Amino acid sequence: MSSNVAIVGVGMTRFGKREDADVKELGFEALKAALEDAPNVSPKDIEMLLTGYAWGYTATRNPTGELAEYAQLSPIPGFDVHAQCASSTAAVITGWSFIRSGFAKVVAVVGVQKMSELSGREVQRVMGQSADSSLEAPLGMTMPTAYALRAIAYMDKYGATEEDLALVRVKSSEYASRNPFAMFRQKFTTEDVMKSRPISYPLKLLDCAANADGAAAVILASEEVATKITDTPVWIKGVGLATGQQTVRGVPDLTTFTPTVEATRMAYRNAGVEPSQVQVAETHDCFTISEILDYEDMGFFPRGEGYRAIREGQTYVGGRVAVNVSGGLLGRGHPVGATGAAQIFAITRWLRGDAVGDIRVPAELGVAYTRGGVGTYGAAVVLSRRR
Numbered sequence: 001m002s003s004n005v006a007i008v009g010v011g012m013t014r015f016g017k018r019e020d021a022d023v024k025e026l027g028f029e030a031l032k033a034a035l036e037d038a039p040n041v042s043p044k045d046i047e048m049l050l051t052g053y054a055w056g057y058t059a060t061r062n063p064t065g066e067l068a069e070y071a072q073l074s075p076i077p078g079f080d081v082h083a084q085c086a087s088s089t090a091a092v093i094t095g096w097s098f099i100r101s102g103f104a105k106v107v108a109v110v111g112v113q114k115m116s117e118l119s120g121r122e123v124q125r126v127m128g129q130s131a132d133s134s135l136e137a138p139l140g141m142t143m144p145t146a147y148a149l150r151a152i153a154y155m156d157k158y159g160a161t162e163e164d165l166a167l168v169r170v171k172s173s174e175y176a177s178r179n180p181f182a183m184f185r186q187k188f189t190t191e192d193v194m195k196s197r198p199i200s201y202p203l204k205l206l207d208c209a210a211n212a213d214g215a216a217a218v219i220l221a222s223e224e225v226a227t228k229i230t231d232t233p234v235w236i237k238g239v240g241l242a243t244g245q246q247t248v249r250g251v252p253d254l255t256t257f258t259p260t261v262e263a264t265r266m267a268y269r270n271a272g273v274e275p276s277q278v279q280v281a282e283t284h285d286c287f288t289i290s291e292i293l294d295y296e297d298m299g300f301f302p303r304g305e306g307y308r309a310i311r312e313g314q315t316y317v318g319g320r321v322a323v324n325v326s327g328g329l330l331g332r333g334h335p336v337g338a339t340g341a342a343q344i345f346a347i348t349r350w351l352r353g354d355a356v357g358d359i360r361v362p363a364e365l366g367v368a369y370t371r372g373g374v375g376t377y378g379a380a381v382v383l384s385r386r387r
Helices: 023-037 063-070 087-101 120-128 143-158 162-176 190-195 223-229 258-271 288-297 306-311 328-332 336-351
Strands: 005-012 048-052 078-081 106-114 198-200 213-222 234-243 280-282 365-372 377-384
Touching (some): 005 087, 023 213, 048 087, 078 087, 087 213, 087 234, 087 336, 143 198, 162 190, 162 328, 213 336, 234 336, 258 288
């Protein structure tokens, strides 16, 4: 049984509308890049394949089987992991568990989604069903409206403004413009965000992450294997999972996500660290308000101070904690099943001392957090350069 698990290779595709590739081809592109990143691992060394994939958001129904065959890995143990937008983060945690149990020594995790397989209307219908499918979704509850309610509650409670929300997108666009994997490479100003098309008050078009196609891959290895094949392993120090309210109407406080609090608290506890020690974080900024709530729920800033942190630039590189400096979901795009693995891709590269595009973050400890649905699932992974 292995007590420690490391990331020994990561790979990622460009996010965007990928008319040139289907799901299995996107997954293979990311897996191939991860194997090239881990030159001492060959396909025959992979003992298990897990695919983070949000069912219903795209037409493909058996991504692990398709990818295993296409990558010539069959027959191999494997299955799909579905936790809505948190799918590939949950898949990494699942792979970590299999290695710790002794079932496998090397596990490949691929997060993939091709959102363009469905029309925009169909995707919105499916996303709306992430809310309560019998009482809320039929009455028009969608992702934008669910997060708009939270934005209104936060602004009313703490005095944040629409301009504060816009600052989150300004930051994400600054870094996305430097990330070659990102869907959106242009920079936006506060005025650009404020003038963008209204979606659901107070959220505007540029307050919202866009659906995308893409994939990211993570190769996990036991301590025994990792220490033999690479000088720069990144260690999984702690993980956390939580499930919260499926309904919005049942949430007692719209200014916090319980799964975020509980999943990250569990991950910190398992890693033996405090939030104050985290130097870089990739969080679930599906909407600008989401990132501000994550600042507080993940313990980086006190309650009601998240919007002041973005005003003061405390979540840029060089600030208190660098948050979503890959461009985040807002700038990188959001192929839902691939998002968590993309977060882990970025943090792994930074902890190794590598860049994402020309973005470098001097850090030894980071955390990736992904939320599924309207706040239903939370999945967190604490990563470190130190064993």
